[in-house]
Amino acid sequence: MAKIYIRFELIGSGNLDYRNIISARLVKDRYTPYSELRASVVLNNSINLNNIRRVALYIGSRRMHYGPADYIRTRVRGGKTVLELISRGITLMLGQNEPEPGVWSKVSLTDIMKSYSPSSEITYESGTDTVNYVNIKEKSTLWEAIGVYAVKAYGRRAYSVLLNTANSLIRDRCCRRYI
Secondary structure (H helix, E strand, C coil): CCCEEEEEEECCCCEEEECCEEEEEEEECCCCCCEEEEEEEECCCCCCHHHEEEEEEEECCEEEEEECEEEEEEEEECCEEEEEEEEECHHHHHHCCCCCCEEEEEECHHHHHHHHCCCCCCEECCCCCCEEEEEECCCCCHHHHHHHHHHHHHCCCCECCCCCEEECCCHHHCCCCCC
């Protein structure tokens, strides 16, 4: 059985791994751009909560979640210090950033992401089709713009199945389950 652990990436001082997990729940809806991790771990050493830069959930060597700590606190339960956290994946930024509205011509997913991606940590599918144009409305998010592109290019909504990855193609993967 694979080992499950939570890694805290600290500002300027490396990582701390915690395997003493009380609970962990990872939720990822296919058509939302991010995952959400809710977890509780027993702390076996002190940690400055202000120094936590990112949180990751691993199963074996595979990273299943990666994002900032949106909510974090410690409590004492049964004489042990328990850290409780909520973390949403960095691809949440796709749903928060607004690209330039208007008609974009001759665009592909690569063009959209190179122009408007909020983070180099977010990857995307390459080799996607170029469409004649997409119309991006005022106050649309980048995730909505990717969705408009995907519908125009492939007749389907964009989706995110892998860690911090935006996809527009389904191809032969349409029937497989992820995360």
